[in-house]
Amino acid sequence: MADTAAVVGGGIGGLATAIALHRYGWRVVVYERDAEVPATGTALGMWPAALRALDALGVGDDVRRLGRRQRVGEFRRPDGTRIAAIDTVKLERRTGDPVYLLSRPALLNLLRRAVGDAALHLGTAVRGLRPLREKFDVVVAADGVFSQAREEVFGPDYRARYAGNTAWRGFVEDLPTETFTETWGDGAKFGVTPQEGGRTNWYASIPAPEGGFTPGAELANLRRLFDGWADPVRTVLDAISEPQILRHDVYVTPRLPTFVRHNVAFIGDAAHAMRPDLGRGACEALIDAITLATCLRDASAIPHGLHAYDRQRRRPTQRLAGMSGVAAGLSRIRHALWLRDALLRASVLAGPPG
């Protein structure tokens, strides 16, 4: 009889796990509390290791076809001068692939098609793991940064923590760009990237107290915060309209002592939500998914497979979360900007973490 798994959460990590386990002969059910795929959403950078995970899921070529390849990248100052250029050719030579930018809904749609309707229970929120743990061989907790599963298993000390930054995101239509730019002011930053469909994706971030939202006035806020910044920030700010703006405070997962407890495995943001400064959270969720499925396939017994997954993924993702914290700290520097620029140049030269 086939092994069985319940996946809690049909986001990027949960769907990817379901596809991978199904490919290896498991019977899988995914429970997703939302009834629909979000219709709009901003771009995610898919790094080479994530593209390899997507290849293993059978959707890598679709991502390369639908996504926008990142060709040129620069870090700039608010007056438009360059701090550092990103050598995309070097990245491609080193890893065999460039970074592709694809919107979250486009990626989710690809993954949902690959999972198939039969395995996916939409509009079904899981409240408590016990019945699933009894019925299925493995439960995969893929319920994101505010994971209830994590709290149930590890307790309230492991609730998501505010990271000290707030972020705005969105895209503008009919403003195609080839270039990734991230402009760094004193403590604030504004990013502009290509997105599929002739859109331009943008994001902005500042250190701020938690929960300081001003519905209806976020555009005015952004224009005040980034007033006088050179293109492309100025052009993007002129093209944004209020209803298109998404604002989220940034939360992180406390460092977990293990990614596996009993027959429950934690993946993606439920296991290691990190600051978005390296743009790696979704990529790591995909790599978790394929690693977990492969470990279960190759193990002589399920507990061995689960422990192999914990061994392979906990250290690298927690290290990356630490590096994202360092990158966030760099962008928050308000004084000695010459030193910050030198450190940023050095880290760009060293290349992204593998």
Ligand SMILES: Cc1cc2nc3c(=O)[nH]c(=O)nc-3n(C[C@H](O)[C@H](O)[C@H](O)COP(=O)(O)OP(=O)(O)OC[C@H]3O[C@@H](n4cnc5c(N)ncnc54)[C@H](O)[C@@H]3O)c2cc1C
């Ligand atoms: C500003 C910002 C920019 C980012 N940019 C990038 C980037 O460029 N590249 C990148 O790789 N990553 C990026 N990330 C990170 C990325 O968005 C996340 O790491 C990724 O979405 C995590 O996927 P996940 O499947 O673990 O969780 P999620 O995508 O959060 O999915 C969790 C799913 O579980 C469901 N769920 C929750 N509770 C329950 C329940 N009780 N029952 C059933 N279902 C439930 C939710 O509805 C959701 O669908 C960014 C994040 C932020 C905040």
